[in-house]
Each structure stands twice: as C-alpha cells, then as structure tokens.
Amino acid sequence: MKRRTFVHGLGAIAGSLCTQWFAFPLTLAAEPLPAPIIATDEVAHGTTLEELVALAEASSPNLRQAAADVEAARGKAYQAGLYPNPTLSGGGNQIVGNQSQYFGALSQEIVTKHKLRLDRAAACREVYQAEQIFVKTRFELLTTVRRSFVTALAAQRRTEVLTRLVEITGKSQQAAQRLQQAGEGTRSDSLLFEIELEKAELGLENNEARWQASRRQLVANMGLRDLTIERLVGNLKESMDGVAQQVLLDGYVPHNAAVQSAEHGVERNRFLLQRAIVQPFPNITVYSGYQYQIEPRLHNMAILQASVPLPLWNRNEGNIAAAQAEVNRAEATVEQVQNEIAKQMADAVGRYRIADQQAKRYADRIVPKAREGVKIMQEGFAQGQFDFLRLLQTQRALVEANLGYIDALETRWLAAADLAGLTQLEAFP
Numbered sequence: 001m002k003r004r005t006f007v008h009g010l011g012a013i014a015g016s017l018c019t020q021w022f023a024f025p026l027t028l029a030a031e032p033l034p035a036p037i038i039a040t041d042e043v044a045h046g047t048t049l050e051e052l053v054a055l056a057e058a059s060s061p062n063l064r065q066a067a068a069d070v071e072a073a074r075g076k077a078y079q080a081g082l083y084p085n086p087t088l089s090g091g092g093n094q095i096v097g098n099q100s101q102y103f104g105a106l107s108q109e110i111v112t113k114h115k116l117r118l119d120r121a122a123a124c125r126e127v128y129q130a131e132q133i134f135v136k137t138r139f140e141l142l143t144t145v146r147r148s149f150v151t152a153l154a155a156q157r158r159t160e161v162l163t164r165l166v167e168i169t170g171k172s173q174q175a176a177q178r179l180q181q182a183g184e185g186t187r188s189d190s191l192l193f194e195i196e197l198e199k200a201e202l203g204l205e206n207n208e209a210r211w212q213a214s215r216r217q218l219v220a221n222m223g224l225r226d227l228t229i230e231r232l233v234g235n236l237k238e239s240m241d242g243v244a245q246q247v248l249l250d251g252y253v254p255h256n257a258a259v260q261s262a263e264h265g266v267e268r269n270r271f272l273l274q275r276a277i278v279q280p281f282p283n284i285t286v287y288s289g290y291q292y293q294i295e296p297r298l299h300n301m302a303i304l305q306a307s308v309p310l311p312l313w314n315r316n317e318g319n320i321a322a323a324q325a326e327v328n329r330a331e332a333t334v335e336q337v338q339n340e341i342a343k344q345m346a347d348a349v350g351r352y353r354i355a356d357q358q359a360k361r362y363a364d365r366i367v368p369k370a371r372e373g374v375k376i377m378q379e380g381f382a383q384g385q386f387d388f389l390r391l392l393q394t395q396r397a398l399v400e401a402n403l404g405y406i407d408a409l410e411t412r413w414l415a416a417a418d419l420a421g422l423t424q425l426e427a428f429p
Helices: 049-059 061-080 115-181 187-222 241-246 249-255 257-278 317-382 388-423
Strands: 087-094 101-110 284-293 300-307
Touching (some): 049 115, 049 187, 061 115, 101 300, 115 187, 115 388, 187 388, 241 317, 241 388, 249 317, 257 317, 317 388
Antiparallel strands (some): 087 101, 284 300
C-alpha cells in the first residue's frame, strides 16, 4: 500500500454476507427447500468504490476550495519577496524668472537585513501548510466516501437478506394456514407465523428506507447530489488485514498531513520571529536626480539625498515578544495535533479489532451453528418431533446471526476506513 506523499492534482512548488449459502428452511417438509441466496458480491454490474472515489475527487467543492487556497498562498509567497518599486518625481523647486529651477528624480528604498527573504520564507511555509491542508481535505473526502459507501452497501445487503426472509416467512405462513385448514395445525401456530411475516415486512420496509437515505447521503458527500446510484458492487467480507498491518500507531502520526501542517506552522512563526527582530534595523531610501536652472551660469545640477529612520522610540519590542509567544504556541500545537491523531488512531484500532473478532466469530462459529440448528429443527419438525414455535425460534436465530454478521463486517469496514484516512493510505481496502 502507498501513503500519500504529494499534493494530488496540483503542480510542483518551491463482498458480502452471503458468500456462503444462506439455506433458510421452510417450515414444512412437504414444501421444497428454498433456493440459497446468491452470493451478491459476485454480481458484475453496479457502481464500485473506485468509481465513486474518482467521481468525488473530480467533483468535490471542498477539494476545489483547498486547491484554490494553495494557489492563493503561492501568489502571496511570490508577492512577499518582491522588491519595492522606485518612485519617480519631478517639478520645480522655485519658479521666479531666470532663477527658476526644474528637476526630475528617482528614489529607491533599500531593504536591509534580508527582510524580504524572511518575508518570502514565512509565506512559503504558508504554501506548505496549504498543501498539507489539501492532502488532509482529500483524505477526509476519501474517508467520508469510503464510510458512506460501506454504510450503503451494508444496507443493500440487509435488504437482500430481509427480502429473502419475507419470501420464506410468507411461504411458512401459507403452509401453516394449509395445516390449520387440514386440521393438522392450530390457529395459534398460524398467528405466530403471521406475526413473524408482519415483522419481516416491517424490517424490510425500514431497511429499504435506510438504504435509500444512505445512497442519497453518499452522493451528497461526493458533491454530486443529483447522481443516481441503482446498485453498489463490493465485498463486505473482503479482508482488511492489509490496512491493519499498515498501521503503526506511533510511526504514522508524524506523517499525517495535519501534523506536518502544524510543523510548517512552527517554521513559519520562527521566520516571523526573525523578521520581527530585524524590523528595527532601518531601510535606507536613496534619492537622486537632475535639476536644471534657467540662470545661465548654473544650468545643470545633480541631486543626491539619503534618508534613514532612527529607531529611537520604537524598537519593535512588543512585536518581538508576540512573535516569540506565537512560536511557543505553534510548538504546543504540534504536540496537541500529534496527541489527537494518536488518540483517533487508538480508537480506530480498538474498534477494528473488536469488529474483526466479532466478524470472525460470526463466520466461523455463530452462523454455521445457527444454520446447523435450523437444519436439525427442520428435519425434526418433518418427523413430528418439534412444534412450530421451536422452528420459528431457530429461524429467527439464523436471521439475527446473519444480520449481526453484516453489522460486524460493516463496523470493521468503517474502522478500517478511518485508519486508512488517518494513515493516508491510497489503496483501500
């Protein structure tokens, strides 16, 4: 995996829950078993995360603003080092007949103590800060798109699972009604399945609303609120170990764009401190020119003059003290940002590890056991060993296990997205 080490787009400057069969059984042996849910991660059509990221990078107003800030900082840095323009002046010192005098002159301020160099050096650090802010803004955008994508993808997966659940529960409810009509079942059994069908339909309707909302949030986060996304393609079960292995808590903190921006802020304030120190040293203004007098004996005369302000009352002591305080403040800001990034990374690492453990437990133990329990209960029910209620309970346990699995996979993706943003990883997952 690669970390982002340059400003993207700017010129140089100074898988699924159902990869295993979801064999959700009918309640009657007389009915055929339902077809397994297709592993929807293998569906070829739809919109991928990579496509959404590319669209977001091309359309995000936040990214355009950050790029404009970089260009503005570059312009200010260029301007900061330009020398003062000379001044052209002319006129008549006296106009009295043949004693009249007329002149033309140029004056130039000579900047001392490398003040312009210090001004440009400080301004260049603002450019570096703006570039790092661009990087930070870009990875904030990537993290937001990645998180929104997985939230919508998980909602899409839940919709698929709950749609299948409604189909199976409907068949179970119809079978219970047939048994009741045949005198082999009771009204209470039939009511239980009717209630279960109502609950399944309500869960599906609620999740469809969440799915629609998550897709609208996704396109809004991309800066393309009018974009329509019909279907997402992705694998919730895809391993995030590559992201996790890239995370070295202390090692990555100094490379974060926010930290680097704060460090450039320290350098900028140090240059401004040097600039404040040399401010009392006066610049010299040189004035020279030519003067013509009408009186015949003194036609041509030269003019030469220099002026220097004397730093008697104002030696810039207050600004020097303020600049030193800003250096101290900027140094403390670096530590503050480092601590904040470390805290965020520690939180994301913790959330990732918990979700990863949950996902593996669901995949290796909980879902297989729930599936086995339904199979045993289905076979026992066909032989008259178990009643509707126990079969209903095992069905519900299998559904809850699969939905819990999706939740764990989603949480793992979200934590990995946060880690990738904090460590500024290009490749994800």
